[in-house]
Amino acid sequence: MTTVVHEFDWPDRVVIGTVGRPGERTFYLQARAGKRTASIAMEKEQSAVLAEMIDRMLDELVTADDKLSIPAEAPAELLDDAPLDQPVEEEFRTGSMRLGWDPRTAQMVIEAFPVEEEIPGSDDEALDVAAETESEPSEMLVVRIPVGTARAFAERARRVVASGRPTCSDCGMPMDEGHECAPEADA
Template sequence: MPRIVYRHQPATRFIVSAIGEPGQRQFFLQIKSEVGINAVTLEKTQVMALTERFEELIRELRRGKMASLDEINLTPTEDNDPMELPIEEDFRVGVISISWEENLVVVNIQAATEDDELILDDVDFGPDLIIATLRINQIRGFCERAKRIVNAGRAACPFCALPVDPLGHLCPRANGYRR
């Protein structure tokens, strides 16, 4: 199938947001640049994994001295504004890859497929793809926002750590009694 490639090089906005009530939220990534705007849906676990990988990348860049201290120590670019409307889902996220190229973080976001294999070698065919280039302070700001968004969900049970619904939950550590 022909592939649509959206290029945000450089991206002026790279945020995560969620719509809905805790326990039933839909997570979105919104990426914007001079050429346009894209919104893709993803799972909460993907948001958490992306945040962890970004933080790991920053640690490795600092440790390996691959980025200047000036760049690493820039104040995070926090974007606390809501997503821009209208929110039109371009695709559901399947695979995300992150690389460090020419002093920029390159994020490839590919649409979900049955086998979720990242296809970068064939530009013309494959699932839709978003390529975004970001500075370190942008990904640090992304991480701060992502943590707030993820933590705004349901509270964890103090006994089993599973999410607690507003009406409580059947706790496995309490032999099925409602907590």
Template sequence: MAHQIDLNPASHLTVGTVGVPGQRTFFLQGSRGAQTISLVIEKEQAALLGGSLESFLEELDRSHPPATREAADPVWMDMRLREPVEELFRVGNMGLGYSEDEDLVVLIAYELVEEGDDPNVVSFWATRAQIQSLVKHIADIVKQGRPICGNCGRPIDPEGHFCPQRNGHRH
């Protein structure tokens, strides 16, 4: 039986990694009080989430302007993963929503399951300031990966790189 967890509101919301570039595991993590939920996501999901949240906030600011100027100003937040990082599940899909009454954004993460199975679901409710901090943080985290080869566009490992564009030859 699938479970629904609501962190409403989340006191902490972040994306972080465990491991070295090339072997990192990405986590979407949120907390409410003593409860911390850590979900595994792919690097591509993290990058898409950052872009989607940025677009969502821009649209939200047009359709529902912040009540005060302070609400629109970015604030510093601790974006580190909270230990221990214990995977609840791997995320398959994510969705975004907004509560006009509470002026909170909701990020809904659905478990990756086999077709026909009911996924577990976690809802992270966050302020606009939390989402703004998360967008910037995700961009920074994604950039921290391995350098990209200028010829083939693939990541370069610390041990070396076989570039198909150079037929494997090094210069």
């Protein structure tokens, strides 16, 4: 099977954004180069973890290689608060992701793969054969971004994740209409 690769090397824009109202939002990682755009759906938690891992990797690179010029914070000129490019057309829903570093170009590399589809049938032998023929994903997204853009991407992702429904100070769950929790009674 041939893998369709949505590849963006030095994209014009790469952001995490949402469609929908808080509590019903769909998160997207969107990359654009020229007129070509790709949007992949993600879970809120994937967005938060990706931002955390980017910052962690950049911080580790700073201590490992003092020749690299990596900003400690997102450069103000790279912050992007604009909405997602429209129309948002989902390429796939993200399952697994990988984050890497390309030392040749000094770029972060984000790779995203679709959720593995369940193979119909309950016969284990049929599943084994199907798994062998499906060794490569049908699609993937590869985005290579410089370190300043990576910091700005992570900063925006954290803000987008935090902009959802407020959480209950007692139970930590989202505050919905009709939210009910029973905080522990003081003894």
